[in-house]
Amino acid sequence: MNTRISRRRFAATGAAASLASLLPRGVFSQGTANKNAIVHAGDSIGVVKPEFHSNFAEHLGSCVYGGIWVGPNSPIPNIEGFRKDTVDALKDLGVPVLRWPGGCFADDYHWRDGIGPAARRPKRVNTTWGGYTEDNSFGTHEFIRFCRLIGSEPYFAANVGTGTPQDVRDWIEYCNYPAGSTLADERAANGSKEPFNVRYWGVGNELWGCGGNFTPQAAASEFVHFATFARQFGPTRLFLVGCGPSGDDTNWTRGFMDTLGGHIGMMSGYSMHYYTGGDLRPLQFDKDAMYRQFNLYPLVERSLIHQRTLLDGYDPNRRIGLFLDEWGVWDQMSQPEEAANGRLWQQATIRSAVAAALGLNIFNRQADKLFMCNIAQLINVLQSLLLTDGPTGQHCVKTANYHAFMLFKPHRGNTSVRVEADGMRLPDGRGGGRGRGAEQPPEISVSASRGDGRLVVSLVNPRADADWTVDVALRGVTAHEGSARILHDSDINAANSFENPGRLTVRPHEVAVEGGHFRIALPAMSVATVTLKVTESPA
Numbered sequence: 001m002n003t004r005i006s007r008r009r010f011a012a013t014g015a016a017a018s019l020a021s022l023l024p025r026g027v028f029s030q031g032t033a034n035k036n037a038i039v040h041a042g043d044s045i046g047v048v049k050p051e052f053h054s055n056f057a058e059h060l061g062s063c064v065y066g067g068i069w070v071g072p073n074s075p076i077p078n079i080e081g082f083r084k085d086t087v088d089a090l091k092d093l094g095v096p097v098l099r100w101p102g103g104c105f106a107d108d109y110h111w112r113d114g115i116g117p118a119a120r121r122p123k124r125v126n127t128t129w130g131g132y133t134e135d136n137s138f139g140t141h142e143f144i145r146f147c148r149l150i151g152s153e154p155y156f157a158a159n160v161g162t163g164t165p166q167d168v169r170d171w172i173e174y175c176n177y178p179a180g181s182t183l184a185d186e187r188a189a190n191g192s193k194e195p196f197n198v199r200y201w202g203v204g205n206e207l208w209g210c211g212g213n214f215t216p217q218a219a220a221s222e223f224v225h226f227a228t229f230a231r232q233f234g235p236t237r238l239f240l241v242g243c244g245p246s247g248d249d250t251n252w253t254r255g256f257m258d259t260l261g262g263h264i265g266m267m268s269g270y271s272m273h274y275y276t277g278g279d280l281r282p283l284q285f286d287k288d289a290m291y292r293q294f295n296l297y298p299l300v301e302r303s304l305i306h307q308r309t310l311l312d313g314y315d316p317n318r319r320i321g322l323f324l325d326e327w328g329v330w331d332q333m334s335q336p337e338e339a340a341n342g343r344l345w346q347q348a349t350i351r352s353a354v355a356a357a358l359g360l361n362i363f364n365r366q367a368d369k370l371f372m373c374n375i376a377q378l379i380n381v382l383q384s385l386l387l388t389d390g391p392t393g394q395h396c397v398k399t400a401n402y403h404a405f406m407l408f409k410p411h412r413g414n415t416s417v418r419v420e421a422d423g424m425r426l427p428d429g430r431g432g433g434r435g436r437g438a439e440q441p442p443e444i445s446v447s448a449s450r451g452d453g454r455l456v457v458s459l460v461n462p463r464a465d466a467d468w469t470v471d472v473a474l475r476g477v478t479a480h481e482g483s484a485r486i487l488h489d490s491d492i493n494a495a496n497s498f499e500n501p502g503r504l505t506v507r508p509h510e511v512a513v514e515g516g517h518f519r520i521a522l523p524a525m526s527v528a529t530v531t532l533k534v535t536e537s538p539a
């Protein structure tokens with residue numbers, strides 16, 4: 001909607017002071033802004049790689065079995081065994097890259113278990129996630145087919161913990177060698193004459209923990225050993241990803257990189273993980289617990305900056321891409337829900353959507369430092385895009401997280417640009433709740449990007465009880481028209497449920513656009529994206 005903002009008056013707070021003084025007065029005749037922001041449209045940061053919106057599917061709970069795969073004989077509507085509702089929803093959103101089969105599961109997974117006729121595949125105990133038995137009906141071919149159905153690029157996590165360099169080498173040959181070798185011919189006999197051309201290969205997962213409890217030095221030696229034999233079979237150039245730290249673990253990165261030494265050129269990507277833990281169950285959050293969780297986001301941003309800085313010391317030309325290949329909110333689980341729906345089945349609320357948006361804004365603002373980010377996980381597990389009612393249920397809902405990702409889709413492929421906003425917490429912990437210390441969460445989070453004659457601005461209000469009206473000044477461009485969409489609910493525990501799947505959804509929203517400014521109302525607990533048609537403004 002491109003209209004003048006409605007006549008809502010919000011109490012001006014002291015927070016409006018600093019940037020407000022930089023803005024011309026009287027741009028809008030109606031209402032009073034209590035937050036100000038500036039978009040420096042000419043100050044480019046980096047490309048918002050579509051890969052920042054990537055995802056992760058592990059053999060855990062009902063993510064794969066039940067969420068993705070129900071088998072061709074299921075009464076649940078499916079395409080060759082893949083749930084039709086989840087395929088349709090993910091195809092609409094677009095998931096640029098999908099990481100599989102773990103997570104911790106990856107270091108106990110043997111790829112040969114998941115190929116060949118399904119009836120002859122072995123049954124294995126998933127010791128990582130609850131000791132249930134898997135029939136391996138979802139394996140390499142099924143994963144690749146699923147990726148093709150939803151338009152994702154596959155990213156394999158290879159087994160270092162209980163596997164060998166030969167296993168990984170053979171898996172690559174099986175997937176990528178065009179034809180004529182025994183492994184390529186076996187792939188063809190199993191239904192795919194065409195090679196899979198898998199580019200991304202993670203060398204182990206969380207090697208500091210579930211992947212084998214290695215020291216950083218030992219993990220780096222493993223990397224070099226495995227990478228030596230992870231050869232390029234066929235035309236697909238491999239992109240090998242080394243195992244980075246949990247959070248901002250400096251010792252891990254230094255130990256790993258120092259040990260790699262002259263072998264650093266074997267590594268194309270380096271992955272870190274950062275979960276933002278929650279103290280309560282998803283539907284029982286109070287304001288304080290929510291703010292404790294939101295307060296972790298400036299630390300995530302700081303860790304990305306810090307880890308990239310460390311990497312720069314070893315890789316000054318930034319040939320190695322920094323991955324955040326597991327991130328997201330990890331709340332306390334409800335045992336009855338886990339028992340019914342699978343391990344780590346986690347409801348998603350407007351709080352999770354706001355958290356997702358805080359993360360996605362960070363990726364835009366730090367676009368020059370990142371290569372790929374994979375939220376955990378795709379369906380049913382942790383901060384998922386979709387929820388189904390366990391492995392056998394018929395229902396599927398799009399979560400609040402799905403809608404948050406939809407709001408960020410217009411940034412993909414654009415160039416991110418610098419922003420400032422009153423009350424936006426800086427990665428060093430400054431800013432945010434004025435005068436009340438670091439316990440106060442950020443008051444607002446903003447990011448912006450440019451592409452194709454458009455400026456896209458995403459704004460997040462993470463406060464439970466403060467409505468903002470935001471004046472955004474544009475530097476370097478003039479806006480001609482604009483539209484906005486918003487995701488909002490004032491109840492921090494509002495969620496899409498099987499009974500009420502449409503409570504949280506993206507809706508059109510008012511934005512007032514006037515040349516070098518726009519103004520938007522940002523109610524408590526909201527995520528909004530404004531898309532403006534712009535031209536360069538005269539210098």
Ligand code: AHR
Pocket residue numbers: 058102103104105205206326376377382
């Ligand atoms: O995403 C759930 C688990 O979290 C993954 O298996 C592991 O890599 C991480 O600790």
